[in-house]
Amino acid sequence: MKSYKIAVIEGDGIGREVVPEGIRVLEEAAHRFELSFSWQHFDWSCETYLKTGRMMPDDGLEQLRPFDAIYLGAIGYPGVPDHVSLWGLLIPIRRGFEEYVNLRPARLLEGITSPLHGRNAGDIDFVIVRENSEGEYSQVGGRLNRNTEADMAIQETIFTRRACDRIIRYAFELAGTRKKHVTSATKSNGIVYTMPFWDERFAAISKKYPDVKTDQFHIDILTAHLVAHTDWFDVVVGSNLFGDILSDLGAAVVGSMGLAPSANLNPEREYPSLFEPVHGSAPDIAGKGIANPIAQIWSGAMMLEHLGERQAAHAVEQAIFKVLASSGVRTRDIGGKASTRDMGEAIAAEISAATAEPAR
Numbered sequence: 001m002k003s004y005k006i007a008v009i010e011g012d013g014i015g016r017e018v019v020p021e022g023i024r025v026l027e028e029a030a031h032r033f034e035l036s037f038s039w040q041h042f043d044w045s046c047e048t049y050l051k052t053g054r055m056m057p058d059d060g061l062e063q064l065r066p067f068d069a070i071y072l073g074a075i076g077y078p079g080v081p082d083h084v085s086l087w088g089l090l091i092p093i094r095r096g097f098e099e100y101v102n103l104r105p106a107r108l109l110e111g112i113t114s115p116l117h118g119r120n121a122g123d124i125d126f127v128i129v130r131e132n133s134e135g136e137y138s139q140v141g142g143r144l145n146r147n148t149e150a151d152m153a154i155q156e157t158i159f160t161r162r163a164c165d166r167i168i169r170y171a172f173e174l175a176g177t178r179k180k181h182v183t184s185a186t187k188s189n190g191i192v193y194t195m196p197f198w199d200e201r202f203a204a205i206s207k208k209y210p211d212v213k214t215d216q217f218h219i220d221i222l223t224a225h226l227v228a229h230t231d232w233f234d235v236v237v238g239s240n241l242f243g244d245i246l247s248d249l250g251a252a253v254v255g256s257m258g259l260a261p262s263a264n265l266n267p268e269r270e271y272p273s274l275f276e277p278v279h280g281s282a283p284d285i286a287g288k289g290i291a292n293p294i295a296q297i298w299s300g301a302m303m304l305e306h307l308g309e310r311q312a313a314h315a316v317e318q319a320i321f322k323v324l325a326s327s328g329v330r331t332r333d334i335g336g337k338a339s340t341r342d343m344g345e346a347i348a349a350e351i352s353a354a355t356a357e358p359a360r
């Protein structure tokens with residue numbers, strides 16, 4: 001029996017509610033496909049920060065290093081500034097473990113109504129490939145003259161050839177397994193050094209993939225096209241900031257933040273990769289047991305895929321699709337009254353029901 005060691009960081013807010021449902025479903029899939037998981041929980045969160053002054057211990061990365069993967073809920077809560085929580089935990093993990101690909105699929109599923117008029121299941125199916133190691137999220141810069149009239153802030157954007165090339169290459173490889181189309185998110189009219197550099201690297205890498213169709217749009221019109229012409233897109237590659245913004249847009253057009261999964265990948269597998277929903281800790285609904293756990297569960301399917309458990313990953317996805325298409329179980333964000341737990345149980349039950357079907 002194959003066994004996987006998973007580090008679990010539930011984090012804050014609804015992270016604590018959706019992660020247990022993810023584990024419930026993954027356990028069911030493990031049972032069906034004769035795998036086993038050992039889950040080790042790390043209580044690293046804003047609550048921990050308020051008690052200890054640290055989001056994670058000094059040797060946090062060393063503690064995570066031996067795991068096969070990291071399964072994370074969400075980080076951030078009122079009372080701790082968002083840049084403190086993000087830079088104290090998630091960003092050090094993404095960078096320390098060279099998880100330079102942030103993969104964020106957006107797919108409109110049967111049974112879900114898009115806020116966009118006239119779109120049906122299958123009409124929206126694109127993946128945002130976000131650069132996850134540098135770009136606009138940099139620690140180069142500073143503040144001067146705090147609390148005076150001359151108060152100021154400078155933040156530098158870092159684009160390296162190494163990081164641009166590897167993320168763009170990843171996007172082309174991924175497109176090769178899909179509809180063979182890559183769109184680049186740019187802004188080389190306004191941002192005159194980094195973005196023309198990004199465009200140059202995109203053009204250079206694209207030459208190596210002559211069978212993949214390419215286009216590029218400035219980020220402003222790209223957001224409009226991603227709403228008005230969702231069918232134009234297959235793989236969209238963007239910098240750290242642009243990819244982040246586009247992925248929430250992707251979640252919105254496919255019906256809910258609660259339906260958007262993501263993977264932070266170290267494609268070389270030198271370090272553990274991290275799987276988490278696109279959404280945050282949702283303080284507005286935390287503690288009520290009403291969050292939609294599908295983004296978390298689907299991120300678990302992406303984890304199975306990365307671990308090489310393709311059949312199990314497929315079974316989890318199919319169970320999600322089937323529950324949405326035909327069960328009537330719906331959380332509030334998608335128009336129902338079901339609880340977080342009801343949804344997790346319905347998806348787990350779907351996996352075990354499929355087990356009970358006679359082998360064909």
Ligand code: NAI
Nearest residue numbers: 074075076077082257258279280281282284285291292333
């Ligand atoms: P958010 O994603 O937490 O919430 C945005 C809106 O979507 C809220 O109205 C929320 O109720 C709804 N929503 C999100 N997930 C949902 C789910 N599973 N089911 C139903 N509704 C859902 O983003 P927001 O409000 O900007 O950030 C809240 C906190 O989360 C902040 O502290 C922020 O820094 C943090 N955050 C953390 C992230 C992470 O850990 N990767 C990502 C984004 C935000």
Ligand code: MG
Nearest residue numbers: 244245248278
């Ligand atoms: Mg975000």
